[in-house]
Amino acid sequence: MSDILVSVENLRVGFGTTRVLRGISFEIRAGECVAIVGESGSGKSVTARTLVGLAGPGAVVQATRLELNGRDVRRCTGRDWRRLRGGFAGLVLQDALVSLDPLRTVGAEIAESLRVHRRRDTPERLLAEVHVPEPERRARQYPHQLSGGLRQRALIASAIAARPPLLIADEPTTALDVTVQAQILDLLAERRAAAETLLLISHDLAVVARLADRVLVLRDGLIVEEGATRAVLARAPRRPARRPAPVPGPGVVLRADGLRKTYGKHTVVDDVGFTIGRGEILGVVGESGSGKTTVAQLLFGLDAPDAGTVMFEDRPWSGVPEARRRPVRRHLQLIPQDPLSSFDPRWTVRRIVAEALPRGADPLPLLERVGLDARFLSRFPRQLSGGQRQRVAIARALAPRPSLIICDEPVSALDAAVQVQVLDLLADIRATDGTALLVITHDLGVLRYLADRLLVMRAGRVVEAGPVEAVFAGPAHEYTRALLAAVPTVEVSS
Template sequence: MSTLIRVEDLHVAFAAGRDRVEAVRGVGFTVAAGECVAIVGESGSGKSVTARTLVGLAGPGAEVRAATFEVNGRDARRYADRDWRRLRGGFAGLVLQDALVSLDPLRTVGAEIGEALLAHRRADTPERLLAEVHVPEPGRRARQYPHQLSGGLRQRALIASAIAARPPLLIADEPTTALDVTVQAQILALLAERRAAGEALLLISHDLAVVSRLADRVLVMKDGVIVESGPARELLAAARHPYTRKLVAAASLDRRAGPPVRDEVVLSAAGLRKDYGRHTAVGDVSFDVRRGEVLGVVGESGSGKSTVAHLILGLTTPTAGRVTLEGEPWSGVPERRRRPRRRRLQLISQDPLSSFDPRWTVRRIVGEALPRGDSPLPLLERVGLGAAVLDRYPRQLSGGQRQRVAIARALAPRPALIVCDEPVSALDVSVQAQILDLLADIRTTDGTALLFISHDLGVVHHLADRLLVMRDGRVVEQGPVDEVYARPRHEYTRELLAAVPTLEVSP
């Protein structure tokens, strides 16, 4: 087997003002033809920089050093610009995260694929390539723009443009992160197919479970260093490095049962419906949330779960149906009368950075939700932060710290229910577990109910007592979490559960 890539002691540094940030610090690995290698790590681990350096796209101002840096059998340290250009697309295709922005939004997908063909003087056609990655009606799709395609089709088109010049290596940087689970499973199947056809794969992911089925070898990266590597099977079964063990644990979240729920309904939705013109975003959704209960709402993008959150929070008026909060009508009440009761209902959103005023310090952000004069410090300590963050701005916090501040702010008015809209989706897996544990503690000690919205069935399973499965604006199944997971009744639930990547090793 020939070796496509061989690097030893690779360093990549960036100049940041006067400082020099070393993103990759002495990484070594090989990729052989037809092999699937995965680099797993969290944000800032240097995994993406490593991948891009392999095609000479580390970025402007990057300083690359290595003891050995062989790409396509030659010393890449001596590559001139045109050598790199021949390799890009010709030797290695690059697939990035979200095809909506990774394909030029102003050009048709056919033009994008055609550009790759032209750059390498290939006689193929975009239509044939789209057909090869199983895009139906390739003739029509080639003339469409990325925004006119579904997430799955877009990602297929992006893959088609990467394989246009028949490179022996495909580098996929978080290729399924922006996709729904069922679509993710399809794209992973497509990548497996490419690999079976003889292409080598270099997979970059934050999610151990996503790569574990596909990869022959897994490299675990942290802070620019490979902390552990080995065959996927061995790594999962007997991880040696504590960080790997942490990742494995985070990918296989255990169920965390809460205390018995008291039979006191905090919020109840009856026959909720929301139409936008002729489009029904939510149709006939009913549920109760009891004190101290975690109700999980799962569904893919467009299922209406976020609209449900808006209806509950009273940010949109339902077309039909009603919401009752603590026994009194909530929907249909004039805002002036509703405002004093708003503190009973709080929100934690996916991206706290955009829900904070960037010019406010943490002290002011949390303080705003407290009675005048109260110190935000006890609350911050409760969510695991200290006085050190009080005078920092949101941008100066890590993702996990920001979400903790968001939780502190939501807790400040002592709400009866917190709506959590994808609260951990933007976080690294190891941080996810910590935030979920924090939320679990809060509901146990305070008896605060949570409406937990997520596309991630693993995360919901970890925390929720009951589950609501939504599709196309309707509830297709609901019941206690263990029951739904063990014996899903609806076909769509079964499909969703089957698509969830788990830590299994291909036989």
């Protein structure tokens, strides 16, 4: 039997009049790891999902050849695909919380995979295999009771339950904290070391550099480059580690003192204080549960601190009625992690941006400033790529000419090329308008590139603070050192 597990020739996938894949061809051999990289909307996730019969509702799939383990799957029925999924290819998606059934325990989810594929194994043993601590206890828990890292491990355990020859991992570490990301990469590296075959979809070149043998680069539904990982990454453009920054202006736009927030018996934010200067970019980094997003909610006024105060534009901001905040509310804006959830799906881009402008004002100049032209005015949110949605969110935040914008994980779900574009846009906004930014992220590379100062949070407290370059050059706290050590890097030297 041939060692070619996947053979694709002239694959084309369309949705209505939109052609997502326009004729791609590639092969995956047993025991190798192939990575597919590309910008938002390039077709990389559609490629992976098509291989397991999940291209999506309304998808029209055509190919000269589409073979899995020597079998022509172009005319597979739904029942055929259900047998192939899990049996031939295990699928690990980006968001385990969405992929796992919220009404079933993790153990029941894995047991179902074992039953369907008639495997004699136990959920507890599979959880132990992917290094889930206390597997017997975790098997009895529901997905929402697990951390992001443990959910991702449970999803991998379910994907490998039938011992499929191919594992497809679609953005398996996106939005995970750097230390958790390192653990998942270690786990995938173990599968590679055991000669398992892996198809990796990722926008993170450091992840690709660690795991992949070969790389396919997709753009607009076409493969524009392919080859050995080292060769492809050596030709990839590099983002400078640090963007030259203008000196922030005098004065303080926001001051927080002694912030504390508890939910039940759990203290989420504990004695946190800092200032943000006018025109300054302050970065806040920490793992899930560190309290960084709660701090953002307290600053924006979405929640009230149990203790401590917030001053904005020299006015009391916390502990006062919204009516007193309203006159300056427009000067404080928020760019959420997932703009799609903050947009009315019935509104066009024109209306989304115009809503934040004075009545009758034209939203097009703002869109053009963030790199979108008049064609986007009539589009709805779901017709936009991730990078385009983020640009619309930035345009909406800029409309009231704010003095401070809070950015919550502004680029965590974007591919590398779009990340740089959005970060450069945020830096240009600060340089041109003098707008201060509070950037909350788990990605230390983002903050090194963009921020002036850095706060490191752990378990609700600030454990380290200082100028970005000083923190990177000589971290004082062991937790900061652990975060820095866990950051994956692109290594292409021979």
